[in-house]
Amino acid sequence: MLENVALIVGGEHRRRGSAGEVALMDPATDETLATLPRAGKAEAREAAALALEGFAEWSALSAFERYKIMRRAADIMRGKAEEAARMMSREQGKVVAQALLEWNASADLVDWSAEEGRRTYGRIVPPRLKDVTLSVVHRPVGPVAVMAPWNFPAWGPMQKIAPALAAGCSVVIKPSEDTPVTAWLIGCCLLEAGVPAKAVSVLWGSASEISTALVEAPEIRKISLTGSIRVGRIVAAAAGKELKKVTMELGGHAPVIVAEDADLDALVPQAVFWKFRNSGQVCVSPTRFLVADPIHDAFVSRMVAETEKVVVGNGLDPATQMGPLTTLGQLQSVDRMVHDAVSKGATLETGGARVGNIGNFYKPTILSGMTTEMAAMNDEPFGPLALVARMASLDDALAEANRLPVGLGSYAFTRSDAIAARIAAGIKAGMLGINHFALALPETPFGGVLDSGFGSEGGTEAVQSYMTTMLITHKH
Structure with a gap:
């Protein structure tokens, strides 16, 4: 698997990055598992631009068509579960049995989100005038930047990817530089299932460079971050300056x-x-x-x-x-x-x-x-x-x-x-x-209050967070 790992920019695999290379370490043996390409601002900006094209293609599909592709992706993931679990254990350190549960649960999250994407219902509002109809519809927010940590290399990104895709959004995925291979494999599964090439990118490298470039990119309309409170404040402030939607899952102390x-x-x-x-x-x-x-x-x-x-x-x-x-x-x-x-x-x-x-x-x-x-x-x-x-x-x-x-x-x-x-x-x-x-x-909201962030990942709340609401008034 490691021989094939590469940055994914708009569906295209890149074996060289503008920011050089990074050594992938095994935390159990101190062994260097591989030397991987490292992305920088150039790839982030390119991925954001391509994500807008991918969004146009992906969002144009019916919710039912997106559902079928996502269900196919979940099945492909399950077919790679044993290999993925061993790789996750090698790059992150967790026990293989726990990695296997995480990978399969992430596939379940794709399944559940795909189903929920078929149920993003609007509503009809009783009008005040006989010749006017009032309807409320929900539409995908646009390309999304996904910023995920190293502790759950599959579940962490998928909490964001699955509801975003289900809503009709394209995704630029930035996993931790310490655990990039699992996210790369997720990207491969999505592309193999038929998600449009330009709708999926997977980049790792300098967290600050890539994150800044994605937040500032005009094509990106939402940021979803799991990280520390310190980083959350920085990203939320930058996103607020650009008036972009955010979901923040930050630190806890249970x-x-x-x-x-x-x-x-x-x-x-x-x-x-x-x-x-x-x-x-x-x-x-x-x-x-x-x-x-x-x-x-x-x-x-x-x-x-x-x-x-x-x-x-x-x-x-x-x-x-x-x-x-x-x-x-x-x-x-x-x-x-x-x-x-x-x-x-x-x-x-x-x-x-x-x-x-x-x-x-x-x-x-x-x-x-x-x-x-x-x-x-x-x-x-x-x-x-x-x-x-x-x-x-x-x-x-x-x-x-x-x-x-x-x-x-x-x-x-x-x-x-x-x-x-x-x-x-x-x-x-x-x-x-x-x-x-x-x-x-997958079916329950996951999120915090106070400095632990805002917004939910999981449940109906997650899919809704990747959508905007539109009122349509029609005088007949």
């Missing part, structure tokens, strides 16, 4: 409120699996465990025992349960947070150290005694780091959950419907999981 009556037998195995899934590199990863005082010690001891069973290793090894972090910089960031917390009084319950000296492996880590002075309680760790804080009351837990200016994923565990209702009413977040951790499905 609280987990563990009430006194929580079922620890059910909670702890779930918490360990979801915390250390993808090495904790998940924007909705459970991170701040806010545990009621009477069960705090039992929760910590059970979490430690379960965490120490997690097998860390190369994601290609079937026995591995947690792979490496994707970049050395991310590992170093997590390690700094651990040392900062311990220096300020936290207790290192387990983990807290790098594994070996090859690859970006870090032990699954639990810290207790967390306080708000510690960096990890304020900045999203984005790694295999579980933070436990003792809570005297539910009010205290809600106050801590809402303390930060972010609100993406959040969780609560209780056997009481009254407590669950109180948390649902009081939490400031875009999503809340009660007694479980799964939040992202």
